[in-house]
Amino acid sequence: MTAYQGVKVLDCTQGRVGPLAAMLMADFGAEVLKVEPPGGDRDAAKPAYQMFNRNKKITTLDVFGADRARLDDLLAAADVVFLDYTPKQMEALGLNDLESRYPRLVIAWCPPYGLRGRWSEMEPHHATLMALAGSAYRQSSYAEQPVYLIASVLNYGQACMIAGGAGAALLERRRSGRGQKVTVSGLTSLGLVGHSSGTVMAQGRKPLGASPSYRLYKCGDGEYLFLATLFSYFFNRAVKAMSLPIASAEDAFPEEVTAMMEARFLEKPRAEWLEIMKAADVPAGPVGKREEWLASELIANNDMRATLQHPKFGEIEMPGVAIKLDKTPGSVRHLPQRATADEVAAFAATTDQGPAPADAPREGPLAGYRVLDMGTVIAGAYCNAILANLGADVVKVESAEGDPWRDRGIGFTAYNRGKRGLVVDLKQPEGRQTFLDLAAKSDVVLDNYRNGVRARLGVDHADVLAANPRIISGSITTYGSRGEEIKKPGFDPLLQARSGQQAAQGGDNSEPVFHQIAINDFASAASAAFGVITALNGRERTGEGQTLETSLTSSSALFQAGDLTTWAGAPPAAKGCRDCLGVTAMDRFYSCEADRWLIIAARHEADAEAVAKALGHPEWATKYDMMAEPRDGSLAREIETALAGRDRDEAVEALFAAGVRTAPLRKGEEILTDPWLLENEFFDKVVETPYGPVGGRPYAHFSRSVSGYSRPEPGLGEHSFEVVADFGIDEDRVAKLGEDGVIMVLC
Secondary structure, eight states, X not given: OXXXXXXXXXXXXXXXXXXXXXXXXXXXXXXXXXXXXXXXXXXXXXHHHHHHTTTEEEEEOOTTTTTHHHXXXXXXXXXXXXXXXXXXXXXXXXXXXXXXXXXXXXXXXXXXXXXXXXXXXXXXXXXXHHHHHTGGGSSOOTTOOOOOOSSOHHHHHHHHHHHHHHHHHHHHHHHHSOOOEEEOOHHHHXXXXXXXXXXXXXXXXXXXXXXTTEEEEEOTTSOEEEEXXXXXXXXXXXXXXXXXXXXXXXXXXXXXXXXXXXXXXTTSOHHHHHHHHHHTTOOEEEOOOHHHHTTSHHHHHTTOEEEEEETTTEEEEEEOOSSEESSSOOOOOOSOEEOOHHHHHHHHOOOOOOSOOOOOOOOOTTTTOEEEEEOOTTHHHHHHHHHHHTTOEEEEEEOTTOXXXXXXTHHHHHHHTTEEEXXXXXXXXXXXXXXXXXXXXXXXXXXOOOTTHHHHHTOSHHHHHHHOTTOEEEEEESSOSSSTTTTSOOOHHHHHXXXXXXXXXXXXXXXXXOOSSOHHHHHHHHHHHHHHHHHHHHHHHHSOOEEEEEXXXXXXXXXXXXXXXXXXXXXXXXXXXXXXXXXETTEEEEEOGGGOEEEEEOOSHHHXXXXXXXXXOXXXXXXXXXXXXXXXXXXXXXXXXXXXXXXXXXXXXXXXXTTOOEEEOOOTHHHHHOHHHHHTTTTSXXXXXXXXXXXXOOSSEESSSOXXXXXXXXXXXXXXXXHHHHTTOOHHHHHHHHHTTSEEOOO
16 A cells, blocks of 8 residues: 555656656655656756656647647546646646636646746746845855855755645545645745745855854865764864863854864874764764765665666666655656556546535645644754644644754744644653653654654654554654664764765865755755655555654755766766856856846757847857856856946846846845745745744645644743643643643743
8 A cells, every 4th residue: 555546646747846746746656647748858868857757657748739638638537737837838728727627636836936927937947046036145155156056955845845735735635525726836945945034144255164063174184074063062072072172162163263173183084083073972974975875875774775777778776765654655666657548548537526515614734633743953843844834733842951943043933833832741751641642632743853762752653653553653863764873963964965965066176065055954854744744645545654754864865866866877967166156157157247146047059049149249159069168168258258247137138038048146135125026925924033034935825725834933832731731631630740840831
């Protein structure tokens, strides 16, 4: 039995986002038929195509021409359709009225940018999306300029969220009998992937990391490691292990301390330092290469390497299934296959669904589901916040000490909105029993503790499943649940380092780069939220609860899956460089007057010729093979000269009018005042906090259901007595729990 067994999914998307979202459902048993245009998927020649379209059958339809009626036949039979057309394309295809025509259909729409305005009609491009919404300025650089991120983190986040939204709509359909439209635009994905404030900027000239306790260091053999001593007790251990004359973490911020640590790390080779840190229980890890990650022991321990045979390319390696469910597991079964006429006909076969049922009351698609949130810091806490954003009743369960992230201000706010707060002392027998009593009336419990912590507290998977055989008991760990490293402390940048993300951003001849976006934390949160929704769908088929496991290790593979998929002779994935501005001359950021920037993202030779004409240099088209020119070669220098001193917005207008995919790079106050971002409700609810403005947008918009945060982040134990009473614990026992200090209000 699989979670989406019997669910028919029609995938009408290309490239990365939609195909990956449909693949996530295909991995868990959905029958996915992918519709491609006569010329094929625009990314068919890339290794990523084999990954993002695995477990699918492929058919070809000219939906903008003679085959439009055949598309309707498939839509009538589908449970879910994934669409990535622009708004005008949706209108041209007559796809805006699907809800009325097919009332049980879940329409999962993932437009590349926004829903309205000029930029919303461009072909998708990750760096262009980053430019428009200001993310290009979030990464530190030595030159204090925008940085072109090689990791397409926004696309992967959008894919996880639209897949999760579709799964949530299927759960809601079981209540109401009706489908609905779920929309996750590229701009929406920015709200999901760490863009909680419009004024967040990079921390100056610090590509290795801004704090001496949390940064990259070069060792004596020229190799790099990441020291991830996020909390003071870890840093103090590191200082002691290094025999440094530093009294405490409070002394760790002056530049002299960084210089002292840099010098000390240069005294020994990396392997020796890693052994020293391991012995001191200090989180540290080596910087590895992306090309080696799939062959690593950590990936093997997480069952994250799949090998399939291709008739032309031979053996293809790709990441496996990141979410592990023990009762309704996912699997990698085959590469994309051409569908036969009989298979297409079988997909299109449908029975009369009858009249549409009456519309249900407007509530969140996950309304009625209860989640016990044992998450801390980012990954676990944020996964549960995403579930709250979709309407679940999420209770943040803490000890009296609280989540260690509570002192991080806007960070804690961003990852804990929408929850109620409960403090319970799990070290007391009555505290443990209280938790299990709550679990007996919950649907999900999810943590991101180190392996073994929940078992020591007496609330491990087996304990909560004994209390409630229908519960989904989930864990997000750093390194998985097998191998010698599973009990080591770990944080996001350690997987940035080990998985090759930092080395890939730095490039072959430069130092690695610490991503200020916590890529693997966000990846784990988004993919685990999809996993919880998938497990709940599985429960509808089996009637049983189950365990869910994932890890930052698995997420580091999933969120660069397109770059990790390979075969002998496959084209290499793009790499960055020091203060990276792009990957080619025609896919790059360029500076205009007053340090204002734009992006040129040409896709075809005709686009490149349009760039040449728009900038007044048609001779470039014959002087250069423009699409093949490197990012810092002669053509790039000529474009820089042509744009230097020119008004950015005028240059964008000229390029855009010529048909070039281009956009301004927004930053600072521009993000909060830009007309296009306002038109697309980039911040549809801005809440002023002591730490600055925080956007409160839903991560998925539902046509019938309500989404978004209904409450701010909870104070420590703010709702303790309210929660236990709501879960049915009688009044006298509630009072006794308070008297004995088992439950507390400490906010």
